Structures are given as structure tokens and as C-alpha cells.
Amino acid sequence: MANMRPRWHLVRWLAWSDLKTTMSTTYLGVVWWLLDPIMLICVYWLLFSIITGRGDGYAPYPVFVGCAVVPWRCAVRSISRSAKVYRSYRSLIQGVAFPTASLPMSIVLAEGVLFVCGMAALTAASALFGVSLGWPTLQVIPLMALQFVLLAGAGFGIAAIGGLLPDMAVALPHVLRLLFYLSPSLYGIDLVAERLGADSLLFEIYSASPVAILFTAYRDCLWDPDWIAASQWAMLAGWSVLFFACGYTVFRTLDRALVKSA
Amino acid sequence: MKHGVAVDVAGVGVCYRSRSRLWRPATRHWALREVSFSVREHEVLGIMGPNGSGKTTLCRVLTGIIVPDEGRVDMAAGVGALLGLGRGLRGDLSGRENAVLVSMLLGVPHADAVGALEEVRAFSGLGPAFERPTKTYSSGMRSRLGFAIASRVRPEILVLDEVMSVGDLAFRRQCEGRLEEMRSEAKAIIIVSHSAKSLANICDRVLWLDGGRVRQVGSPDEVLSAYTTWARSQAVGEAAR
Numbered sequence: 001m002a003n004m005r006p007r008w009h010l011v012r013w014l015a016w017s018d019l020k021t022t023m024s025t026t027y028l029g030v031v032w033w034l035l036d037p038i039m040l041i042c043v044y045w046l047l048f049s050i051i052t053g054r055g056d057g058y059a060p061y062p063v064f065v066g067c068a069v070v071p072w073r074c075a076v077r078s079i080s081r082s083a084k085v086y087r088s089y090r091s092l093i094q095g096v097a098f099p100t101a102s103l104p105m106s107i108v109l110a111e112g113v114l115f116v117c118g119m120a121a122l123t124a125a126s127a128l129f130g131v132s133l134g135w136p137t138l139q140v141i142p143l144m145a146l147q148f149v150l151l152a153g154a155g156f157g158i159a160a161i162g163g164l165l166p167d168m169a170v171a172l173p174h175v176l177r178l179l180f181y182l183s184p185s186l187y188g189i190d191l192v193a194e195r196l197g198a199d200s201l202l203f204e205i206y207s208a209s210p211v212a213i214l215f216t217a218y219r220d221c222l223w224d225p226d227w228i229a230a231s232q233w234a235m236l237a238g239w240s241v242l243f244f245a246c247g248y249t250v251f252r253t254l255d256r257a258l259v260k261s262a
Numbered sequence: 263m264k265h266g267v268a269v270d271v272a273g274v275g276v277c278y279r280s281r282s283r284l285w286r287p288a289t290r291h292w293a294l295r296e297v298s299f300s301v302r303e304h305e306v307l308g309i310m311g312p313n314g315s316g317k318t319t320l321c322r323v324l325t326g327i328i329v330p331d332e333g334r335v336d337m338a339a340g341v342g343a344l345l346g347l348g349r350g351l352r353g354d355l356s357g358r359e360n361a362v363l364v365s366m367l368l369g370v371p372h373a374d375a376v377g378a379l380e381e382v383r384a385f386s387g388l389g390p391a392f393e394r395p396t397k398t399y400s401s402g403m404r405s406r407l408g409f410a411i412a413s414r415v416r417p418e419i420l421v422l423d424e425v426m427s428v429g430d431l432a433f434r435r436q437c438e439g440r441l442e443e444m445r446s447e448a449k450a451i452i453i454v455s456h457s458a459k460s461l462a463n464i465c466d467r468v469l470w471l472d473g474g475r476v477r478q479v480g481s482p483d484e485v486l487s488a489y490t491t492w493a494r495s496q497a498v499g500e501a502a503r
Contacts, residue, residue, distance in 0.1 A: 009372035013363045021354040024395070095349040097327045098367045166281070260328045261279065 007099055014106035019113060037118035040073060041066040041125070048186050058188055060129035060223075066122045067218035068185035072211075074115035075151055076176050078108045082155035083162030083169045086262050093262045100255055101248075104155035112148050119144065126222045136225040143217050143228075149240040150210060157247030163258040183211040210239040268419055268450035269301040269324070273333035276319050276474075293319040294474045297333070301419075306451045308465035308482065310458070310489060312496075316474040317454045321423045324452060339418030339449050348408040353397030357388055357407050360396055364411045378414050385440070386410035387433065406433055413440045418449040424456070458486045 023029040044065045048054045055061030082104045086093065089103055119140060127133055162168050184192055189212060196203040206212060213236050220226045264270070274297040282288035294316045301307045309317055322328045325341055350364045361382045365375035383392045386406045396404060422441075441464070445451055455461055461468055461482060468485040470478040478485050 007366065010363075010366045013366060013372075017352045017355050017359070017363060020359075021352065024354045092350050092367070094322070094327070096367050097325050098369070256329055260276075261281075 007102060010099070011102045011105045011109060014102060015109035015113065018106060018110040033114055033117040034121045036114075037066070037070050037073065037121050038125070040069050041122070044069055044186065054187070058223075060126075060131065063122065063126045063129055063131060063223045064188075064219065065186060066125060067221075067223050068183070068215045070118040070122050071115065071147060071214055071218060072180055072183075072185060073118065074111050074147070075154075076173075076180075077114075078111040078151045078155050079158050079176065080169070080172060081107045081111070082159040083172055085159045086163035086258050087166070090262050093259055100259060101156070101251065104159040104251070105152060108148065108152045108155045112144075112151075115144065115147075122222060131223060132225065133222070134225055136227050137221050139228055140218065140221040142233075143214070143221065143236075146236050146240045147214060150236075150243045153240070153243030153245070153247035155247065156251035157243075160251040160254040160258065163262070164254055179211065183209070184215050189216055208235060210236065210243075213239070264300075266303050267300050268303045268305070268338045269307075269452070270336040271300065271324075271333070272298050272336075274298070274320075274323060274330045274335060275332035276316075276323060276328065277331045292474055294323070294330070297471075297474070297476055299469055299476060299479055301450045301452060303338070303449055305466045306445060306453065306464055308461035308468040309452060309454045309471060310456065310461060310468060310486075311471035311477075312493070315471040317471055318423060319474075320471065321421050321452075321454055324421050337419055341417055341419040341421060348401075348404040351396050351404060351408065354395055356395055357386070357392040357399075358383070360407065361411050364408075365414065368412060368415045370415055382407075382410045382414060385413075385436070387436075402430065402433075409437055409440075413437075413444065416444065416447055420444060420448045420451045421454075422451065423454045458490060462486055 022032075026032055028035065041062050045055070045062045048065065049056070049061040055064065058064040081088075085103045085107065092098075093100060123133070123137070123140070158168075158172075162172075189207060192206060193203055196206065207216075213232055217228050217232060217236065220228050274294055275292060276294040277290050277292050280289045280291070297316075297320065299307075309320065311317055319328075323330050323335060324337075350367045351360045352363065355363065358379060361379055362372070362375045365378065365382075366372060370378075386392065386409075388403060388407060391399065391403065392407075396407065399407070445464075453461065453464060465482050467479060468482045468489075469476060470485050470489050478488055
């Protein structure tokens with residue numbers, strides 16, 4: 001059990017060394033932490049709003065789409081890197097008895113730092129596009145904290161399953177891409193309600209998914225600031241706790257065998 | 263555990279299972295089988311054997327990195343290990359930053375790791391290079407840093423895997439001095455090495471592993487002479503083929 005409990009100083013240092021590596025491999029270094037999400041938003045803005053005109057009902061579209069792609073990028077990177085953690089850190093895992101739970105945690109923390117920068121850039125963009133930011137905007141802080149807990153759980157679970165089934169790392173990007181396009185990322189949840197029927201069971205299930213709740217909630221902070229309903233907070237907190245509990249349990253169950261076969 | 267025994271290994275077996283593929287089922291391979299021995303308090307036990315004999319797997323079992331599939335390992339105190347120097351070093355971090363990170367990986371609290379930086383810098387003899395990213399280091403410099411960091415951790419039971427041939431002659435002497443200090447402080451030391459000379463100088467007893475099983479345990483003279491004869495006969499056999 002001692003090998004499972006991550007040590008926070010160690011997690012922090014591993015995350016920091018991760019970030020330092022990404023900084024030192026590029027000329028612009030830390031500037032990319034802000035530039036990367038802005039470029040990502042610009043790509044979607046260009047494709048879906050300017051070229052195809054699909055974002056007309058969601059002005060300002062860069063902020064609307066940013067509220068989905070910036071958190072999603074953090075999720076995808078955390079999950080994809082966690083899936084390969086036993087392979088990426090093989091030499092370390094084979095040679096040192098340390099709490100392996102620190103590894104997925106450090107990945108999520110490092111990606112979390114980049115996410116905070118991305119959200120700062122998005123908030124600046126939101127102000128630039130004339131969105132009237134106010135107190136509801138501050139909800140973004142607890143939202144990000146809940147997303148961190150959710151991703152930490154997902155990271156643990158995916159790390160263990162990825163160690164057991166390496167093929168998953170190949171299939172995962174496709175699954176995540178599908179999930180992204182199915183979620184209300186490039187379009188609003190109102191469009192889904194229109195298609196599925198606002199009172200249908202299918203829409204109830206769709207809107208209760210953690211991805212739909214998160215994207216909609218981020219838009220309530222930065223795109224069209226409004227207070228997030230208590231029921232949404234409760235559902236998101238429930239998802240986060242569930243993801244963390246399940247992910248950590250799976251990791252704890254499989255870790256011993258995975259360290260041996262690393 | 264019996265009085266005066268620091269490490270008790272009884273009937274340990276470790277089985278590795280290869281990954282199954284679409285057209286090929288998984289295979290099993292016993293890296294260790296029915297390994298039993300004990301190390302008395304303040305004793306230095308050497309482990310030797312040819313490549314693939316299970317030495318590193320045994321070290322991983324002794325340090326708790328992996329749990330054996332059969333048998334048991336009892337330790338009278340906390341165990342620490344130097345398994346391959348330079349593990350955990352990150353190329354983009356400086357020697358100083360790596361010293362903190364690797365110390366924490368080895369279980370040293372953050373404050374102690376930071377507090378020991380000057381000692382690590384002085385022992386490693388890296389001078390100004392201590393502040394440079396370790397990707398600019400030669401393999402000898404990486405080993406020096408690895409040894410300086412790892413030997414700062416003073417566990418009661420120490421497992422050393424192939425750390426006897428670090429750096430140049432002067433640094434090797436320095437390392438031997440540090441090992442001697444550690445020996446006087448530790449409850450027991452287990453050393454894995456291919457160097458019969460080093461083992462003969464340091465160890466009280468030597469264990470010879472072959473094919474994952476204990477072939478012989480005894481005084482260094484007795485075991486090393488049997489091992490050397492066996493190794494020579496193997497080399498002659500190989501040459502004849």
C-alpha cells in the first residue's frame with residue numbers, strides 16, 4: 001500500500017521535470033503554453049465558423065469552441081500519456097521501489113498546469129471579444145478542480161488498463177476523437193436537444209455525461225456568464241468522485257502485476 | 263525470523279509471463295526457482311552468476327519492487343538499493359535538480375534531499391557541471407552523479423547491483439571508501455557483481471546463481487574458485503563449438 005500512495009513532493013517534482021522538458025525542447029519555450037491553445041482555437045474557428053459558417057449562432061465562436069477544446073486537449077493529453085505510463089517509465093519502474101501512483105498523478109498535474117495557462121488565454125480572449133465577465137466567471141476555478149479530480153481518476157484507470165492491454169494505446173485516439181465529435185464541443189447542447197428531443201431519455205443521458213456537463217459549465221463561466229445550476233455541480237462532483245474511486249481501485253488492483261511485467 | 267538474521271529468503275520463485283499475441287499464446291519463464299538463503303546481521307553477501315541467471319530479478323525481489331510468485335522474503339529492517347546507477351535521471355534537468363528528484367524517488371523526504379545537495383555535489387566531483395543539464399554529461403559523469411545521490415540514502419539493509427565499476431580509478435577508490443562506511447553502518451549488505459576480485463575482497467559469503475537456482479553458497483574462496491572453473495569450462499565449450 002505504501003507503494004501506492006503518491007508522495008506530493010515527488011508528484012510535483014515529476015510534473016515540473018516534465019514541464020521543463022517540454023520547455024527546453026522548443027525555441028519559444030513557455031510561450032507555447034499560451035500560444036498552443038490559442039492556435040488550437042484558431043484552427044476550429046477557421047474551419048467551423050469562417051469556412052463552413054456553422055458557428056453563426058454561437059458568437060463569439062472562438063470563445064464558445066475554446067470552452068470545449070481547451071479542457072478537452074488537457075483530457076486527451078492526460079489520458080493518452082497515462083495509457084503509456086508503464087512503457088514510458090519502464091527503466092525507472094524496474095529499478096527503483098517508489099510509489100508508482102506518482103506517475104499518472106504527475107502527468108495529470110503537468111497537463112493541469114498547461115490547462116490553467118490555456119484557460120487564462122481563453123479568459124483573455126473572452127474579454128477581448130466583449131463577453132461581460134463577472135462573478136460567474138470565477139466558477140471556472142472549482143470547475144477546473146473537479147476536472148482535475150476526474151482526470152486523475154481516469155489517468156489511474158487508463159494507466160492500469162493501458163499497461164495490461166497495450167493495444168488500447170493505439171485504439172484510444174480514435175475513441176477519444178469520436179467522443180469529442182459526439183460531445184457538444186463544436187456545437188451547442190441546444191442543437192442536440194433539438195435532434196434528440198429535449199424531453200427524451202436519450203437526451204437526459206447525453207446531457208448527464210461528464211463531458212457535456214463540463215463543456216456547458218465552462219461556457220457558463222466564459223462564453224455566456226451565468227450561475228451553474230446546483231444539480232450540475234452535484235452531478236459533476238459525483239462523476240469526479242466516481243472516476244477517482246474506480247480509477248484508483250483498478251490501478252491498485254493491477255499495479256503489482258504491471259510492475260513485474262514492465 | 264531467527265535471532266541474528268537480517269534477511270531470510272525461503273523457496274522464492276518468480277515467473278515471468280510473455281505477452282500473448284493474436285497467433286501466439288503467452289509463455290511462462292521462471293527467472294527464479296526455489297531460491298533459499300539467509301544473511302546474518304552485519305554480514306556482506308555477494309551474489310554472482312552468468313548473464314540471465316536471475317541476479318537482477320533477485321535484487322528486485324529483495325528490494326520489494328516485485329513480489330515473488332512463490333516463497334517468502336523476510337527483512338529485519340528497511341531495505342534500500344542501488345540498482346543500476348543513473349536510473350531516474352532526466353536529461354533536461356541539471357545535476358542539482360536531478361539530485362533532488364532521484365533522492366525523492368529513493369524515498370528521501372524533500373527537505374533532506376535539498377539539505378544534502380552540497381554533499382552530493384562535493385562527492386560527485388562534478389564541479390560546475392553539477393548545474394548543467396545531465397544530457398550534456400558523459401556516461402561516467404552520470405554514474406558519478408548516480409552513485410553520489412544513491413549512496414546518500416543509508417538503509418539498514420543495502421542491495422547493490424553492479425555498482426562496483428563506476429567512473430575512473432580515483433572515483434572508484436572514493437566509492438569503495440563510501441561502501442566501506444555504509445558497510446559499518448548497515449545491518450546487512452547484498453552485492454551483485456561480475457567481478458570475482460571485488461567480491462573476494464568485500465564479502466563474507468558468496469551465493470552462486472545459475473538458471474534461476476542457487477548452485478552454491480559458501481566462503482568467497484570456495485564459491486569463486488568453483489565458479490571460475492565452471493566459467494572457464496563454459497568458455498572452452500563455446501570456443502569448441
